[in-house]
Amino acid sequence: MTDFKEALDENARLVTSALDRLLPLEDKPESRLMEAMRYATLSEGKRVRPFLVISSARLFNVSESCALRVAAAVEMVHCYSLVHDDLPAMDDDELRRGRPTCHVEFDEATAILVGDALLTKAFRVLSELDTHPDPAVRSELVTAMARAIGEEGMVGGQMLDLKAENANLGMAEVTRLQRMKTGMLIAFACESAAILGKAPEPARHALHAFVHDLGLAFQIVDDLLDVEGDEKELGKKTGKDAAAGKATFVSLMGRDRARAQAEMLSGQATQHLEMFAEKADPLRELARFIVRRRS
Amino acid sequence: MTDFKEALDENARLVTSALDRLLPLEDKPESRLMEAMRYATLSEGKRVRPFLVISSARLFNVSESCALRVAAAVEMVHCYSLVHDDLPAMDDDELRRGRPTCHVEFDEATAILVGDALLTKAFRVLSELDTHPDPAVRSELVTAMARAIGEEGMVGGQMLDLKAENANLGMAEVTRLQRMKTGMLIAFACESAAILGKAPEPARHALHAFVHDLGLAFQIVDDLLDVEGDEKELGKKTGKDAAAGKATFVSLMGRDRARAQAEMLSGQATQHLEMFAEKADPLRELARFIVRRRS
Secondary structure, three states, X not given: OHHHHHHHHHHHHHHHHHHHHHOOOOOOOOHHHHHHHHHHHOOOOOOHHHHHHHHHHHHOXXXXXXXXXXXXXXXXXXXXXXXXXXXXXXXXOOEEOOEEOHHHHOOHHHHHHHHHHHHHHHHHHHHOHHHOOOHHHHHHHHHHHHHHHOOOOHHHHHHHHHHOOOOOOOHHHHHHHHHHHHHHHHHHHHHHHHHHOOOOHHHHHHHHHHHHHHXXXXXXXXXXXXXXXXXXXXXXXXXXXXXXXXXXXXXXXXXXXXXXXXXXXXXXXHHOOHHHHHHHHXXXXXXXXXXXXXX | OHHHHHHHHHHHHHHHHHHHHHOOOOOOOOHHHHHHHHHHHOOOOOOHHHHHHHHHHHHOOOOHHHHHHHHHHHHHHHHHHHHHHOOOOOOOOOEEOOEEOHHHHOOXXXXXXXXXXXXXXXXXXXXXXXXOOOHHHHHHHHHHHHHHHOOOOHHHHHHHHHHOOOOOXXXXXXXXXXXXXXXXXXXXXXXXXXXXXXXXXHHHHHHHHHHHHXXXXXXXXXXXXXXXXXXXXXXXXXXXXXXXXXXXXXXXXOHHHHHHHHHHHHHHHHHOOHHHHHHHHHXXXXXXXXXXXXX
């Protein structure tokens, strides 16, 4: 596991330096926007989604530099969603990854624009020649990401989440909400690698089954950490869902069953990876890490 | 001119029904998001940007259905930018096209998500097969639009605009700001048609020169209407720039010179269209319309 933590850290460093290159700070009148975009992206995240892109891309012998660009685009989308979710009109959070949120450090208007610009930049990165020589691959990446993060995916899930306060959602509804809000971008991380590698259908299917289970396990652990986690370690406020009267996997199942369910899903996820043999070891280790993480 | 108004109205109807098809309202738990996306897009706009896409596409014999999809994507981007610009943390506007702005009709959180979802949807539409059979065209559309509306374009311009209050900007700075904030999306409307039509370099260049002048004329008239226009006709509040202490073309040049400049630019714009002969008549009429419009 120590080795895996090192691999994860090394991956995070690679992703951060790719983001640093893709979001250069130039001396222009609008440079405050770039500063804020960099603030929102160049922090100490675990970079789980980029890890999924890069580790999955290795299954299909995709060039590292192509995979890294897609990984950076996925992380830009994740960061944009955090910046907008943290806004006062949304979740109203002041702390993220142990630092003031973007609208606290800058201001609300800047934070809105940072999200808009990061989202736009992510699509730009996917569509540019350096991401893949085949334009069919590039446009498939754009379509697939847009589907995962638009009104049928992440943004739709965020809309459901806003309405979830005191709404007494049941298990099926919470599962659908979380699948849209966080699961579909996580799934795109693996899907993007299959697109880059022009993977055959059975491999795509196996990877999709893996990440479907993994995404759910990830979210259950997130809910557990919101109840059990340490604010310092997490770098964000805890206990928010309960305070807001939102149903979560933990409120619906209880802690013990939730933890058992996450463990079960993590194990089930790795079973889908058999066809990739030892090439999928980093994905297997990620699945183990995800249920044991404390932040 | 009456004929032209009819052509513009007919174009607007086409675009509205394309948006209606692309943003279907389905009975889902998150349907309020779709309702708000439709509210923000299916209103009575002039649809100037879509008119530019469709009229320019005719120069290159692009299929009407392809052009209409790109026109709808450009309008989605324009509408997203209005929804976010109108937010309390930004320009704080309550009236748009004669109706309550999105965050007033719905709420702030929904308006933020509406903008995010429309932006995402616009990229999705550009990248999907129905937009053009050649994936190289589709990915070039995505790259070009992202460049026009990201931190080097529209969003960067909006950032400059936020900082423009009492900043005593000069002519060069106001021109750069407006070019980024509104000119680059207007320019993309024409550029997208050239991309769709795989237009040769001289035609691209001519069209770009046309829309460069047109965009500036359009903005100068916008500034004039903010001073001289009728709130009822415009469907939005006037006098905002002066109240905010923002330099505009009108505050820098005075009304008479501003009007003369807009007329000059509109005439100059049409001179770039010579190579297209009478096929460019709708673009010529648009250039005349733009400096005479009252809303």
